Amino acid sequence: MTATTTAQPLTGFGTVSGAPGLPDGFADVFESTLVRVGDVALHTVQGGAGQPLLLVGGWPQNWYVWRHVMPRLAEHFRVVAVDPRGVGRSDKPRGGYDTGTVAAELVALMRTLGHERFALAGHDVGMWIGYALAADHGDAVARLALLDATIPGLAPDLPVFGPEAQNDALWHFSFNRKRTVNEQLVRGREHLYFGDQFRNKAAQPLPESAVGFYIETLARDPEALRASFDYYRATDENIAQNNRRKEQPLAMPVLGVAGDRGQGTRLGALLGPVTERLETAVLPECGHYVPEERPEALLDRLLPFLKAGDRTWGGGPC
Numbered sequence: 037m038t039a040t041t042t043a044q045p046l047t048g049f050g051t052v053s054g055a056p057g058l059p060d061g062f063a064d065v066f067e068s069t070l071v072r073v074g075d076v077a078l079h080t081v082q083g084g085a086g087q088p089l090l091l092v093g094g095w096p097q098n099w100y101v102w103r104h105v106m107p108r109l110a111e112h113f114r115v116v117a118v119d120p121r122g123v124g125r126s127d128k129p130r131g132g133y134d135t136g137t138v139a140a141e142l143v144a145l146m147r148t149l150g151h152e153r154f155a156l157a158g159h160d161v162g163m164w165i166g167y168a169l170a171a172d173h174g175d176a177v178a179r180l181a182l183l184d185a186t187i188p189g190l191a192p193d194l195p196v197f198g199p200e201a202q203n204d205a206l207w208h209f210s211f212n213r214k215r216t217v218n219e220q221l222v223r224g225r226e227h228l229y230f231g232d233q234f235r236n237k238a239a240q241p242l243p244e245s246a247v248g249f250y251i252e253t254l255a256r257d258p259e260a261l262r263a264s265f266d267y268y269r270a271t272d273e274n275i276a277q278n279n280r281r282k283e284q285p286l287a288m289p290v291l292g293v294a295g296d297r298g299q300g301t302r303l304g305a306l307l308g309p310v311t312e313r314l315e316t317a318v319l320p321e322c323g324h325y326v327p328e329e330r331p332e333a334l335l336d337r338l339l340p341f342l343k344a345g346d347r348t349w350g351g352g353p354c
Contacts, residue, residue: 042148043071050125050253052081055100056245062103065110070125073144079125080145081117084110087178087349088151089342090142091117094160094185095212096230096264097250097325098124101159104331105338112343116149118142120165122263124253133266134273135168143173153349155342157181159327161267164188164274167310170288171281178349181291181338182307183326184298188271189278190306204236212268219261226255239297239323246328282310289313291341293334295322315341 047053051068066083081099089109093101099117109115119126120138132138142165146154155178158166163185170177194206211218222229234247254260290311294303296318304316317337322330 042073043069046070046079046125049256050098051079055103056249057243058103059107062107065107066115068125071145071148073141073148076121076127076129076141078121078127078141078145079119079123080149081106082115082149084113084115086113087346088146088149088154089113089115090146090151090154090156091115092120092142092156092158092162092165093117093123094158094162095267096233096254097160098253100124100246100249101325101327105327105335108335108339109342112339112346113155114151116146116151116154118145120162122260122266128257128259128263131266133263134270134277135164136172136273136277138165139169139172142169143176146176152176153178155179155181155345155349157183157338159183160185160324164267167286168274168277168281170286170290171284174287177288179289179291179342179345180286181293181341182303183292183334184294184303184324186299186302186306187278189275190282190310208233209268209271212265213271214265215269218265223261226251226261230254234325237298237324238329239295239321240329242325242328285309286311287313289341289345290315291337292316293326293337294318295324295326295329296320297322298324298326 046068052063052066066081069080069082070077071080091102093099098119102117106115122128122133153176156166163182164187166180166182167187170180230251234242254264292303292307294300300318307314319330319333326334
């Protein structure tokens with residue numbers, strides 16, 4: 037199977053041709069393509085050759101979070117970095133932002149591209165989606181890497197009157213779940229809200245050009261802000277789904293990577309009960325944005341983990 041009848045090249049803002057500060061030679065390896073999956077068109081950045089590897093970013097970011105690690109990954113794998121529904125240049129329908137729906141859509145995306153079985157790495161909300169995809173479609177996932185997030189339904193419920201540091205790190209969960217009023221408060225002030233998120237969660241500050249790119253992506257599309265919050269508005273459904281998923285631990289190899297000033301050792305404690313074959317790493321001097329803050333340190337853990345299984349995946353392009 038190929039995507040020749042369902043995909044088209046994509047250029048302009050938010051794509052490989054319209055993103056700042058990409059590594060040298062990036063556009064020689066990767067291209068942006070819009071792939072139709074059912075009723076939704078998804079933006080993918082694809083390049084490299086080898087067994088397939090799906091990269092899923094998180095909130096409030098997009099495929100661009102992987103830019104520093106993608107060139108080296110593409111030396112060994114066919115890399116597919118995706119903007120899931122509601123993100124970046126992908127379509128932003130109303131509804132369908134629970135992790136079960138998004139995960140099924142990404143499995144359909146990979147099948148459309150000819151990949152029946154693949155490895156997956158997910159960061160932040162991409163970790164929510166990655167866990168759901170591996171739990172719901174285990175036969176499709178050869179290896180799973182999960183980066184610096186907590187997962188609703190697996191993590192303990194948080195008290196309202198928790199420590200100030202906890203509140204500073206997690207208050208956006210409650211804010212993002214509100215309906216309408218949060219959009220009204222943030223619209224036109226995206227630089228304040230999202231700038232605060234990037235500033236407080238990074239141990240190694242992100243470049244201003246990257247922060248500006250993420251903020252403009254959310255500000256320029258009138259549906260982007262609503263869609264970004266819709267992932268959090270699906271929290272009740274995600275908790276119900278994950279309560280079912282955690283009854284059966286993941287059987288494939290799983291790698292958990294966190295920053296020491298992000299989730300730290302909490303990530304291993306979260307994933308341990310829901311996995312059978314878990315490796316973990318905590319990166320020093322690293323906050324939440326692992327692929328951007330410490331790309332080389334991440335690759336030192338991620339490449340050996342992925343390459344250990346790359347001859348047994350099967351299901352490459354037809």
